Amino acid sequence: MQQELAEVFSEHGPLARVVEQYRPRAAQAELAEAVRQALQTHGTLVAEAGTGTGKTWAYLVPALLGQGKALVSTGTRTLQDQLYWRDLPRLREALALPVSIALLKGRGNYVCHYHLERLQEDERALKSRDEMVQLRHIVRFAQQSKSGDKAELASVPEDADIWHRATSTRENCLGQDCPRVKDCFVLKARRQAQDADLVVVNHALFMADLALREEGVTDLLPATNLVVFDEAHQLPAVATRFLGNSLSTHQLLDASRMLEAAGLAQARGLADWTKIAKGLESAARALRLSVAGLENMPGRRATLLMLPERSAFDEAAEALASSLEEAVEQLTEVQDKHPDLAAALAQCKTCFQTLERWRPDAPAARQAAAQGWVQWVELLTHAVRLHSAPLSVAELFSQHRQEGQAWVLTSATLSVNGDFQHFLQQLGLQDAQTARWDSPFDYAAQGLLFVPERLPLPNHPRFYNDFVATLLPLAAVTEGGVLVLCTTLRAVEKVAQLLQEGFKKQGVQRTVLQQGTAARSALLEQFRSQRGTVLVGSASFWEGIDVPGEALTLVAIDKLPFAPPDDPVLEARLEACRREGGNPFMDYQLPEAAITLKQGAGRLIRTEADWGVLMVGDTRLVEKPYGRVLWRGLPPFSRTRQLELALDFIEGHRLQATPSLETSEPVDGVPPAT
Incomplete structure (x- = not known):
């Protein structure tokens, strides 16, 4: 395959014949060869490839040319769809390969014929006139679609609440007993995945499969020779979420409604189903009342050990367990x-088994404590959620690599100044081969890092006023789009308000879009299409945004993205690091912030023709000794x-006419890039 790869990526190869303005990139060819070697040796490759290196085709070509099956896992469904609908068909055509490809998502992405029919029969399940219209669209789609993938139905947003009732979960799926099993979109997608040469999934599905294997459930995903994890920097967080478990009062209330409806319809008179359901509902509401003290806690959450009025919670959990036991007994x-x-x-x-971790004397609770799990309670607006998560996912993640299987983990942000240790330790991949390729862009000419001199520290009462006051002149002069990345949702609201007030005062006509006012996809679409728009967002906007050209010429970051100190998992991990003699800040918090900051900065320059300013309002970036670790990890603007x-x-x-900015010497007190 080595010779084939060289030919594919050559100046006159098959890619050059079908891709307009194609030109060979050394980094792309070298990454493809590294993937080939990992495939040949059944090894693990961790590869950082900067924006513009062409990493997607660099791993897809050897995956298509290699013998055996391949699995590509992405961080988002957006990239998953892009690979399946755009990149893979183009490559398959260019290489003239008769390979079959399949797209596989979690079951919540596929219409369920059975639950859709039940939804049509129950008028009370529809919450608004809009949902009545959406239901008609979904019914028509289910009749005509070959895949049943909700992403293909543009008239109903993917995050619309009605999808929860028109799809299935692992708990309420009827399996082979379903009267519509022959038409099941989920089973069709899984059969296609089993038969395909290359399957595209996402990290959430991969981790769900891994978690089910932990429970002894048959694998959802096919056995493959090669697994590629794109956007691999997301894996530690996704693994923590899926290898842990949670239970919310929403789930409990759904279970009570489900058992009452099924009992009255199919087993009337064999038990007092209404009494059992009301008992479960009351127990769930009592659980929420028992943690009302969380209203006054940071983030409205606390670990089990720090829970206010712990005895009240324990009593409520025991009463809830009794209600669930009665429901299970009668339904059995x-x-x-x-x-x-x-x-x-x-x-x-499922609810009962999850709750077992929260009963002090239950074996599941003792096992969780012995294995170093962290448990915390989160108070939501209308619910309470119980969370459990492993302190470390390294062993669980790494041990599930199948024998003889090659793994490739790639992203633009995996290392801290070229050091991969933090990422490798999180996933238990210390023996992996590591490599990195820089972006081909001329960052010094294309981009400018601006850290204002006189801004107060982020904890100062006037910080956001001064941050926006400094940002406004830049936003006023640039004709392109402005992306403001904040570290908290509260900051998003504050910055958006100050920007609107500032533009109005200056008489500047600018549309300000704010996270939370519409679906993320809708906001991004408007941002891309409406020139000069300002978009203010938090965590989910720091990555996965590709806005090339003058649609984005200014990115502003309010603070250094250190994880909030009230995160229970982080708190437990820092304490574990401290116990082992480490430095929690330098060993964990700083590397995490460096990778996140690099992700945010990466939104600015997406092509060789892009240009723009990256403004970071947190002066600690250049005024604190640890700031060097952070700014040296950024592109060399x-x-x-x-x-x-x-x-x-x-x-x-x-x-x-780019101004002449000297980059080999310090600029206004900021050291040069290396």
């Missing part, structure tokens, strides 16, 4: 009478601390 007696009863039983059993020079940079590019 009648489960064979109808699939709905079996589904209700499965739902109640030119740098300044003077607003006037930042304005000149924008004006220069607008006039297609």
